[in-house]
Amino acid sequence: MIDIISNPIIQGMEKALDGSALRQKAIAANIANVDTPGYKSIEVSFAEQLRGALKNPGKVIRLRTTHQRHLQINNASTMKEFVISRQNTQVRNDGNNVDIDREIAKLTSNEIYYDAISRCINDEFNLLRKVIQGRV
Amino acid sequence: MGLLNSGLDICASGLTAQRLRMDVIANNLANATTTRAQDGGPYRRQIVVFEARSHTSDFKRLLENELTGLSGVRVKQIVTDNSPLRQVYDPSHPDADPEGYVSYPNVNVVAEMTDMISATRSYEANITALNSIKHMAAKAIEIGR
Numbered sequence: 001m002i003d004i005i006s007n008p009i010i011q012g013m014e015k016a017l018d019g020s021a022l023r024q025k026a027i028a029a030n031i032a033n034v035d036t037p038g039y040k041s042i043e044v045s046f047a048e049q050l051r052g053a054l055k056n057p058g059k060v061i062r063l064r065t066t067h068q069r070h071l072q073i074n075n076a077s078t079m080k081e082f083v084i085s086r087q088n089t090q091v092r093n094d095g096n097n098v099d100i101d102r103e104i105a106k107l108t109s110n111e112i113y114y115d116a117i118s119r120c121i122n123d124e125f126n127l128l129r130k131v132i133q134g135r136v
Numbered sequence: 137m138g139l140l141n142s143g144l145d146i147c148a149s150g151l152t153a154q155r156l157r158m159d160v161i162a163n164n165l166a167n168a169t170t171t172r173a174q175d176g177g178p179y180r181r182q183i184v185v186f187e188a189r190s191h192t193s194d195f196k197r198l199l200e201n202e203l204t205g206l207s208g209v210r211v212k213q214i215v216t217d218n219s220p221l222r223q224v225y226d227p228s229h230p231d232a233d234p235e236g237y238v239s240y241p242n243v244n245v246v247a248e249m250t251d252m253i254s255a256t257r258s259y260e261a262n263i264t265a266l267n268s269i270k271h272m273a274a275k276a277i278e279i280g281r
Contacts, residue, residue, distance in 0.1 A: 017276070022206075024265075025142060025146060025206050026206055028143055028146045028265040028266075028269060031147075031261045031262055031265045032150030032153070032262060033150075033186070033188050033207075033208075033209045034150075034258050035153075035154075035157070035186050035209075035255075035258055036186040036187060037185075037186070039188050042206065100261060104264065107264065107265055107268050111268045111271060111272060114272045115272075118275045118279055121279050122278070122279055122280070122281070125280050
């Protein structure tokens with residue numbers, strides 16, 4: 001039987017949404033630190049590593065359990081490997097390298113990306129709904 | 137790893153920090169000619185120092201930082217600018233020294249005004265990021281409707 005809900009397409013889009021949300025948070029952190037001396041901007045390079053992440057679930061933080069029936073947290077894989085700190089550039093004299101124009105542009109494009117992916121997921125679910133109901 | 141709570145939290149930290157910076161600038165402007173501050177002498181300009189918020193005692197935030205490496209901003213301290221005071225010749229002023237010079241605060245009103253614009257713009261940038269995250273979270277709720 002085919003697992004209709006957790007098929008690889010939806011799982012992949014789920015990962016893309018997670019990555020996009022993480023990127024938005026990184027941009028928000030950069031914007032919050034636009035006036036912090038010595039702050040180095042961070043970036044989330046997700047698209048390049050998405051393929052690898054799909055193949056390999058990656059590092060997972062495990063809770064230490066002392067009993068076999070203790071619950072384990074699932075899906076809390078660290079996202080840290082996607083977060084890159086840009087150390088080699090400088091925009092201002094105080095060592096801060098947040099380029100606010102770039103950050104706002106990234107913020108907008110990432111928001112549209114998130115919209116697009118969430119619409120794709122919606123379409124996928126609508127398709128499933130139609131199949132289940134058996135009518136157009 | 138909620139987009140809503142931690143993302144908005146980062147934006148809120150930026151808003152809080154910029155608002156405090158704005159308050160300090162307003163205080164500097166209000167006291168631009170104050171010759172008797174709390175410690176007796178003329179008022180001295182205050183400067184806000186920001187730092188990336190990495191150390192925290194809040195477990196949830198600590199875990200979040202550990203998982204993603206992202207942090208907001210906070211005001212590390214408010215320091216006093218010890219640059220020389222402005223000397224103005226005005227012998228009739230009650231705070232004039234024996235030579236007739238009055239020490240006015242080292243507040244440069246033009247510099248404060250440009251700083252204020254900078255704080256306003258940074259505040260607005262944080263609002264933009266906050267709205268964007270809010271919009272994304274609303275889109276996520278719409279999934280499956």
